[in-house]
Amino acid sequence: MDQFKIGLALFIFLAIPPVASFMESVMVIHMHMQMPMLVIAGLLMAPFFQKQFPNFFEKWNENGIPGILLFIIIISYWLLPRTMDEALSLTSVEIFKFISLPFLAGVPLRDSWKKLSDFSKNFVITLFTIVFLGMGFLYIFVPVQLCNNYLIIEQIALGWAFLLTAVGMIVYLLYVAFVDPSEYE
Numbered sequence: 001m002d003q004f005k006i007g008l009a010l011f012i013f014l015a016i017p018p019v020a021s022f023m024e025s026v027m028v029i030h031m032h033m034q035m036p037m038l039v040i041a042g043l044l045m046a047p048f049f050q051k052q053f054p055n056f057f058e059k060w061n062e063n064g065i066p067g068i069l070l071f072i073i074i075i076s077y078w079l080l081p082r083t084m085d086e087a088l089s090l091t092s093v094e095i096f097k098f099i100s101l102p103f104l105a106g107v108p109l110r111d112s113w114k115k116l117s118d119f120s121k122n123f124v125i126t127l128f129t130i131v132f133l134g135m136g137f138l139y140i141f142v143p144v145q146l147c148n149n150y151l152i153i154e155q156i157a158l159g160w161a162f163l164l165t166a167v168g169m170i171v172y173l174l175y176v177a178f179v180d181p182s183e184y185e
Helices: 002-015 017-025 027-052 054-060 065-079 081-089 091-113 118-141 152-178
Strands: none
Touching: 002 017, 002 027, 002 091, 017 027, 027 054, 027 081, 027 091, 027 152, 065 081, 065 091, 065 118, 081 091, 118 152
């Protein structure tokens, strides 16, 4: 229950207009801080919902695949440059961001991750590594402004942030592939 309170407090903090405006004013902070923090708020609130609706999660997300697919779809939607623009321009899209990231991405991710096999987990990480590499190159090398609400220099900075995140995921995948954790227990 304490996790729920922390997640709810984080969600409310991120929804406070001055905080939201500040985080959305810089493209990298919007994409790589605010959005992941909303997912983390959902991760923290997930045990509460799992206890309140155990039959729903058992039937709907028995093996973790439906939940992880929903997570992938929601995150993929929010990776599109147009959706970031619309979140700043349209109140309805902004509200959808604050609902979809915690409740349609964070909660299903928490419920699904422990149900997935190691192969499936590594597949998801590999998928996002490829996507982040692609988004990084897109934001860096496209000669036009992709988001109307941000400068091109912010777009390039976001591209480098995507590439650095992808490098971190590659390091993790290499670690998983070449290191046997049982040797260190």
